Amino acid sequence: MAKFQMKGKSEEELANMEIEEFRKIIPARQRRSLKRGFTEIQKKLLAKIEADPKKFHRTKNREMIIIPQMLGIKIGVYNGNEYVTVEIKTEMLGHRLGEFAMTRKPVKHSSPGFGATKSSKFVPLK
Numbered sequence: 001m002a003k004f005q006m007k008g009k010s011e012e013e014l015a016n017m018e019i020e021e022f023r024k025i026i027p028a029r030q031r032r033s034l035k036r037g038f039t040e041i042q043k044k045l046l047a048k049i050e051a052d053p054k055k056f057h058r059t060k061n062r063e064m065i066i067i068p069q070m071l072g073i074k075i076g077v078y079n080g081n082e083y084v085t086v087e088i089k090t091e092m093l094g095h096r097l098g099e100f101a102m103t104r105k106p107v108k109h110s111s112p113g114f115g116a117t118k119s120s121k122f123v124p125l126k
Helices: 011-015 019-023 028-036 040-051
Strands: 057-059 074-078 083-087
Touching: 019 028, 040 057
Parallel strands: 057 074
Antiparallel strands: 074 083
């Protein structure tokens, strides 16, 4: 079974990588965002994670880019209604937290109700 690699770097190398090194191997949009630096909210989240990595942290910061220091932790990401638990894995590096907390549920259609269409008028009631 093949192990996960990102731009030729193994999981162990990615986990020990500094942000400056990591920035060189991620896509341009994320690279540019990291080059600008973290916002105050993102800095607070990273400080909380560094202080207690075992604790479950909750955030509304969906635009935070997943960096190597966040590997293996569980974060609650707000989707507009509730906090969705996201466990950070190596495949998620370079993506944003919001990509893993869907804001919409899949549409589940059922049978039409009585009177929904002209043809349903003639369906016998149970």
